[in-house]
Amino acid sequence: MTDRIVATTHGPVSVARHGAGNDVVLLHSLLSDRDVFTRIVPPLAERHAVTVVDLPGFGSTPRPEPGIGNFADVIGALLSEGGFDRSATVLGNGLGAFVALATAIRYPERVGRLVLAGCGATFPDSGRATFRAMAESAMSKGMTAVVEQGIRRIFTEDYLAAHPDEAEERRAVLGRTDPEAFAAACLSLAILDESDGAAGLRMPVLVVVGSEDEATPPDLGRDLAERIPQARFQLLEGVAHAPQLQDPDGFLAVVLPFLDEGWTNHVQ
DSSP: OEEEEEOOTTOOEEEEEESOSEEEEEEOOTTSOGGGGTTTHHHHHTTEEEEEEOOTTSTTSOOOSSSHHHHHHHHHHHHHHTTOOTTEEEEEETHHHHHHHHHHHHOGGGEEEEEEESOOSBOOHHHHHHHHHHHHHHHHHOGGGTHHHHHHHHSOHHHHHHOHHHHHHHHHHHHHSOHHHHHHHHHHHHTOBOHHHHHTOOSOEEEEEETTOSSSOHHHHHHHHHHSTTEEEEEETTOOSOHHHHOHHHHHHHHHHHHTTOOOOOOO
């Protein structure tokens, strides 16, 4: 593993690189950090060069102005200037999936394929209200005010009861998150709408959603997949918002075949 800071025209980006081969770039969710991918990196790195990214505002990567497009500019600059394949795969979960989607829309020449776990084109009014409330709570009361809500979006209740150590680990991660960065990301998601842009994508896309995902329910994922010409939808039964944590084997069982289908550039 190699940790480094990549200097880009949109600021420094903190990354960790594993393995060798074709590039797979991993973007974490709002409710976690880049260590959320620890269980799936070794199998991925057996076949690919895997780069795990600290999203803007997380880890050592400075936060941008609010707006998913600003997040996408940072990742687009990373892909363009960080020595990656022109047809890199970008895999995101939650916030990372929305950033991956926005990056592919704005920088289609840099993305060969997408894996979007827990994603949609936009949120209904109820979802937007939840993000605004979480942002307000984090800013006014600190991260302790949103930790429990966040934990129950990552995992199902049954899984939490059976794995209390993982719940504590996620509480610690959320507790370390910068409240201002968290709030900025929440507000960015609250105004997100990539419905039109998604329809213009021409690369292969895999949309994966857990059947118990309350943050991005399955219908949002289905809607997104239906908008993208080369997209397919995969439901993971019994899983919530972080399938790579709750069911890494099941997640890899659908992701690895998609990654191994070929590494040609997408249709322009």
